[in-house]
Amino acid sequence: QKEVEQDPGPLSVPEGAIVSLNCTYSNSAFQYFMWYRQYSRKGPELLMYTYSSGNKEDGRFTAQVDKSSKYISLFIRDSQPSDSATYLCAMSLRITQGGSEKLVFGKGTKLTVNP
Amino acid sequence: DTGVSQDPRHKITKRGQNVTFRCDPISEHNRLYWYRQTLGQGPEFLTYFQNEAQLEKSRLLSDRFSAERPKGSFSTLEIQRTEQGDSAMYLCASSLGQSSNQPQHFGDGTRLSIL
Numbered sequence: 001q002k003e004v005e006q007d008p009g010p011l012s013v014p015e016g017a018i019v020s021l022n023c024t025y026s027n028s029a030f031q032y033f034m035w036y037r038q039y040s041r042k043g044p045e046l047l048m049y050t051y052s053s054g055n056k057e058d059g060r061f062t063a064q065v066d067k068s069s070k071y072i073s074l075f076i077r078d079s080q081p082s083d084s085a086t087y088l089c090a091m092s093l094r095i096t097q098g099g100s101e102k103l104v105f106g107k108g109t110k111l112t113v114n115p
Numbered sequence: 116d117t118g119v120s121q122d123p124r125h126k127i128t129k130r131g132q133n134v135t136f137r138c139d140p141i142s143e144h145n146r147l148y149w150y151r152q153t154l155g156q157g158p159e160f161l162t163y164f165q166n167e168a169q170l171e172k173s174r175l176l177s178d179r180f181s182a183e184r185p186k187g188s189f190s191t192l193e194i195q196r197t198e199q200g201d202s203a204m205y206l207c208a209s210s211l212g213q214s215s216n217q218p219q220h221f222g223d224g225t226r227l228s229i230l
Binding site: 004006008032034036041042043044045046049051088090095096097098100102103104105106107108 | 119121146148150155156157158159160163165168170171173206210216217218219220221222223224226
């Protein structure tokens with residue numbers, strides 16, 4: 001079993017739909033939870049960054065973390081064709097030296113929003 | 116452009132050749148990370164620098180791989196005697212700070228193709 005599980009899709013929705021993306025994880029040591037968006041042939045772009053269980057909202061995006069269930073979600077409201085991309089969940093593991101973290105990613109979910 | 120910059124964007128080489136990639140982090144970011152991403156997968160952590168010190172290396176980083184950050188600013192990743200399995204996107208990320216809880220920002224990567 002991989003540390004982070006994410007359904008790769010693909011997921012296709014009509015414009016204006018609410019999109020729900022999810023990841024599950026097995027490692028209780030994960031500290032921070034992130035969602036990145038990656039367009040084709042581009043690097044991952046940070047969308048949401050959370051620490052504690054609960055919801056965090058930023059415009060049309062809502063990130064949800066449930067540490068007891070080891071489950072995180074990203075909701076996109078009023079989806080737009082420009083939201084078409086691969087969405088990667090990522091979780092951080094402490095690096096012993098230097099006080100930083102390394103990220104463990106899911107496989108990514110490919111989303112297409114149709115006009 | 117004040118983001119993470121990577122060069123070249125695409126490198127095509129024959130098996131057995133050596134290649135070197137460069138990463139320029141966001142100005143004043145003292146932390147720098149290298150990841151590798153293969154098709155249909157999320158990025159995988161390779162190595163981490165705090166200033167010029169390399170503090171963490173993944174077991175994915177075989178003896179053919181070497182990374183440096185000589186003056187604590189830009190970093191290079193060299194692969195010697197390239198193999199077919201080295202074909203991937205090599206991503207660089209940087210973050211700020213002496214403590215944790217600082218998000219990592221990615222460049223657009225160097226895509227390596229081994230003939």
